[in-house]
Amino acid sequence: MELENNVVKGLGFQVAAEKIYSKMQLPLVVKAPTQGSTIGISFVHRKEDFISALELAYRYDRTALVEQFIEGxxxxxxxxxxxxxxxxxxxxxxxxxxxxxxxxxxxxxxxxxxxxxxxxxxxxxxxxxxxxxxxxxxxxxxxxxxxxxxxxxxxxxxxxxxxxxxxxxxxxxxxxxxxxxxxxxxxxxxxxxxxxxx
Ligand SMILES: Nc1ncnc2c1ncn2[C@@H]1O[C@H](COP(=O)(O)OP(=O)(O)O)[C@@H](O)[C@H]1O
Ligand SMILES: [Mg+2]
Structure with a gap:
C-alpha cells in the first residue's frame, strides 16, 4: 500500500496510519520506495512502532510503501x-x-x-x-x-x-x-x- 506524505498530513497522520494499519496484519515492512541498500526500511512487529516507521520512510520520500512481512x-x-x-x-x-x-x-x-x-x-x-x-x-x-x-x-x-x-x-x-x-x-x-x- 502506498500513502502520500502530504495526504497523510492533510488527513491527520494518526488517522491515515490507522486506516492503513486496519487493512493489514503484523508484521509489516515500511519502506521509502525510492531508496536502496535497505535505507529507510523498518520491520514493524508491534503496532506502536508503525508511526515511527512511517516517519522514517518520509524522511527519504514523499510516499511510504507498506508491505506484508514475508517470512521465508x-x-x-x-x-x-x-x-x-x-x-x-x-x-x-x-x-x-x-x-x-x-x-x-x-x-x-x-x-x-x-x-x-x-x-x-x-x-x-x-x-x-x-x-x-x-x-x-x-x-x-x-x-x-x-x-x-x-x-x-x-x-x-x-x-x-x-x-x-x-x-x-x-x-x-x-x-x-x-x-x-x-x-x-x-x-x-x-x-x-x-x-x-x-
Ligand atoms: N515484504 C518483505 N518481507 C520480508 N522481508 C523483506 C520484505 N521487504 C524487504 N525485505 C527485506 O529487506 C531487504 C531490503 O528490501 P528491498 O525492498 O529489497 O529494498 P532495497 O531497495 O533497500 O534493497 C530485502 O533484501 C529483504 O531482506
Ligand atoms: Mg533489495
Missing amino acids: REITASVLGNEKPMALPLIEIVTKTGVYDYEAKYTAGLSEHIIPPRISREQQEVIKDLAVQAFKALGGRGLGRVDFMLDPQGNPFILEVNTIPGMTATSLFPDAARAAGIEFPELIDRILKLALES
Missing part, C-alpha cells in the same frame, strides 16, 4: 541481456543477523550467498522466468537484479527490480555471473557491449 527464503535473480534477457544462476541469501540490511550487504562475512538455492530445480525455473518477465515489463536493458521472498509454501513474491545492481566485492550479481562461468572482466565487457547495442 530470500532469493535473487540476476538478469543479463537486451531483447532476449536471460537469468543467471539464482542465489539464496542467508544473513548472520537475520536482516539483509546495509551492514549485511556491504560487510564481508555477514551474509552468505548460496548457489544454487536450496529449492527444487522446477521452482528455480519458475523464479527465473518471473525475473525475466518482470525485467522486460519494466523495460529493463543490459542488466538487472530481481529480488524475491518465498513464503513457507514456496510462493514467490517479487520485492523489487534493481536496475543498477551492486557490483562490489560482496555483491550478488558478480557471484551469479561467476556461477555461470562469466568472470568479472568478461561480465563488464558484456555489459558494455549490451549498452552499445542500439
Whole structure:
C-alpha cells in the first residue's frame, strides 16, 4: 500500500496510519520506495512502532510503501541481456543477523550467498522466468537484479527490480555471473557491449 506524505498530513497522520494499519496484519515492512541498500526500511512487529516507521520512510520520500512481512527464503535473480534477457544462476541469501540490511550487504562475512538455492530445480525455473518477465515489463536493458521472498509454501513474491545492481566485492550479481562461468572482466565487457547495442 502506498500513502502520500502530504495526504497523510492533510488527513491527520494518526488517522491515515490507522486506516492503513486496519487493512493489514503484523508484521509489516515500511519502506521509502525510492531508496536502496535497505535505507529507510523498518520491520514493524508491534503496532506502536508503525508511526515511527512511517516517519522514517518520509524522511527519504514523499510516499511510504507498506508491505506484508514475508517470512521465508530470500532469493535473487540476476538478469543479463537486451531483447532476449536471460537469468543467471539464482542465489539464496542467508544473513548472520537475520536482516539483509546495509551492514549485511556491504560487510564481508555477514551474509552468505548460496548457489544454487536450496529449492527444487522446477521452482528455480519458475523464479527465473518471473525475473525475466518482470525485467522486460519494466523495460529493463543490459542488466538487472530481481529480488524475491518465498513464503513457507514456496510462493514467490517479487520485492523489487534493481536496475543498477551492486557490483562490489560482496555483491550478488558478480557471484551469479561467476556461477555461470562469466568472470568479472568478461561480465563488464558484456555489459558494455549490451549498452552499445542500439
Ligand atoms: N515484504 C518483505 N518481507 C520480508 N522481508 C523483506 C520484505 N521487504 C524487504 N525485505 C527485506 O529487506 C531487504 C531490503 O528490501 P528491498 O525492498 O529489497 O529494498 P532495497 O531497495 O533497500 O534493497 C530485502 O533484501 C529483504 O531482506
Ligand atoms: Mg533489495
